[in-house]
Amino acid sequence: MRLDSLSVTMFVMLVLLSASTQSIGQEQGSAKTDKQESSEQQSSDSKKAATEETKKAKPPEIPTVVSLALQGGMSETAMAPGLFGELQSNLRAMIDRLDRAATDEKVAAVVLRIRNPSIGRGKIHELRQAILRLKKSGKPVYASLESAQTADYLLACACDHIVMPESGMLLIPGVRMEVTYYKQLLDKLGVRADMLRVGDFKGAAEPMTRDKMSDSLRQQYDLLVDDFYDQLIDGIAMDRDLNRDQVKGFVDQALFTPQEALQAGLIDQVAYQDEYRQELKKTLKAEKMRIVTDYGRKKVDTDFSGMMGMVKMMELLTGGSSSERRSKKQKVAVVYAVGTITTGSSQVDILGGQTMGSETIVNSLRAAESDDSVVAVVLRVDSPGGSALASDLIWRQIKTMEKPVIASMGDVAASGGYYISMGCRKIVAEPGTLTGSIGVVGGKMAISGAMSRVGVTTDVVSRGKNNGIFTGLDGFTESERAAFQGMMEETYRQFTAKAAAGRNMDVAKLLKLAGGRVWSGRQAQQKGLVDQLGTLDDAIAIARQAAGIEADTETELLILPKPRSFLEQLLEGPSVTTQVGFASPMKELAGPWLADLALMQRLFAEPVLCWMPYRIEIK
Secondary structure (H helix, E strand, O other), X not given: OOOOHHHHHHHHHHHHHXXXXXXXXXXXXXXXHHHHHHHHHHHHHHHHHHHHHHHHHOXXXXXXXXXXXXXXXXXXXXXXXXXXXXXXXXXXXXHHHHHHHHHOOOEEEEEEEEOOOOOOHHHHHHHHHHHHHHHHOOOOEEEEOOEEOHXXXXXXXXXXXXXXXXXXXXEOOOOXXXXXXXXXXXXXXXXXXXXXXXXXXXXXXXXXXOOOOOHHHXXXXXXXXXXXXXXXXXXXXXXXXXXXXXXXXXXXXXXXXXHHHHHHOOOOEEOOHHHHHHHHHXXXXXXXXXXXXXXXXXXXXXXXXXXXXXXXXXXXHHOOOOOOOOOOOOEEEEXXXXXEEEOOOOEEOOOOOXXXXXXXXXXXXXXXXXOOOEEEEEEEEEEOEEEHHHHHHHHHHHHOOOOOEEEEEEEEEEOHHHHHHOOOOEEEEOOOOEEEOOOEEEEEEEOHHHHHHOOOOOOOOOOOOOOOOOOOOOOOOHHHHHHHHHHHHHHHHHHHHHHHHHXXXXXXXXXXXXXXXXXXXXXXXXHOOOOEEOOHHHHHHHHHHHOOOOOXXXXXXXXXOOOOOHHHHHHOOOOOOOHHHHHHHHHHHHOHHHHHHHHHHHHOOOOOXXXXXXXXXXX
8 A cells, every 4th residue: 555645744743743742731740740749738738737736725744743751660671572562661662663753754753751760870871862863863852841850851851842831840859879778677577687798899788787888888889979970960961051060050959940940941941731732833834733642552453353353362462473474684682681680580570570580591592592594692781680600601601602792781780780791792881880799699588586486486407517508597607607608709709700801801900890899881981891881772783793794784683582472471370470560560569678578588599699689779
């Protein structure tokens, strides 16, 4: 087929026309897309503006204020699991709550309701350091006082703002040590304390053999009170930005009404709760605030209806489900060595007295040593001592451990409490820890006079020159006394030799610091009996370092001995009770002296004691 020129021309024009139309269509399509994008962009901008307007219209978030009560004895031991454990006043749990509040972005401020906690200078220092960490986070920390004594005020001084109602009272009367003596009571009962000691300053037996302090005991307590007084003056002066002479004058005045305390610069505000809360709202620039009083506590489901309710009740009583898995993270074991030291298992009696059993502590240390996840151990000591044998068994276990063991001293770590500490690689004490008392005491209570008064007589058949050395009826004969004294002197020789070796100190130098002398933590550091001053957290950091753990490596704490639940303690027997519910009320009703005498009865079943039984109250 052949095309003429007109047909070819027409074909070419049609092709060009088609291409031109397609190009125009593409341009129109492109223009249409740009218009759509422009419209969508305008719509997006409008939505964004509307969202921002909505945000501006939303009410501001209500700030959370944590309100915590510092009160009670604040036990050093680990908190028991379950419902009753949550009811305990526990030092470590309180510190954890303060540290958590410091890092919790939802917490805007903290109010500490300080209500006469019955704690010593060691626990006060632990709490003060936790409060200071909280302050560093930039969150306001208010201290709410009512009728405040020295312990309350020392805690309050660590806070940003101290407030007290106009009906309150501030009492800072200085430092006072009281030693209770029982000799006249024993005389009236017809009981004679036949006691021996090694160490001129070892006054552990004095409460049973004298009715007032010996010159040597008074001499060492003069030095101890001087140091506690200086710590008190320096602490208040630093916290309240006052000079020492001003603070000494205030301590001599002792009692202040809230207005007088405000005028002196000892507190910041006289106000009731509703009034200082209004002040806190202004500080937080908020119209409302949310007050949380159970911050950091485990939520407890109290619906016990039906079969599942019974299961929940049993889990609460026994401390929770046994199906919990243990973490494989590296751990630092914290072994709580709390109470008077005895052989056997640890116990809590119905009068609230707590004993530290050598078997319990040794088994805990062995458990930490055999646990592959544990890299180091901290021995937290709060003990006036007790059985020399039990103390030595704990010391020996520490010395045989390959993992580093660091001692952290609480309110008191004296006599046997120092004995078990001296086996550790390093000793960390609180500035106000009572420590030292390196000496030995022993003896017995002769009750034949008391028995004869009520018509009870005893007849004896015996053999052996010293057969009556451990009888509770009569005192020592001269031969028995010499034998017993020799045994005590050997115990003292071992004590001082091991202490000198543990401190890398010449024995002659150690002996000048021993003899039963008691030191504050600050004095003990100056004398070389402890390595440094610090808290339990400081000791944990040292233990991590000793184990070669990098600073940024996360570790967990393993608490030993394992806390026992309410049901476990209840089933152990009539001599053991939970610390909540029974022990505290009984102790309040009986008074501390009856608990002391009950403890003495158990302790004097031990032949030789490293113990400071006199009740020291620092006020």
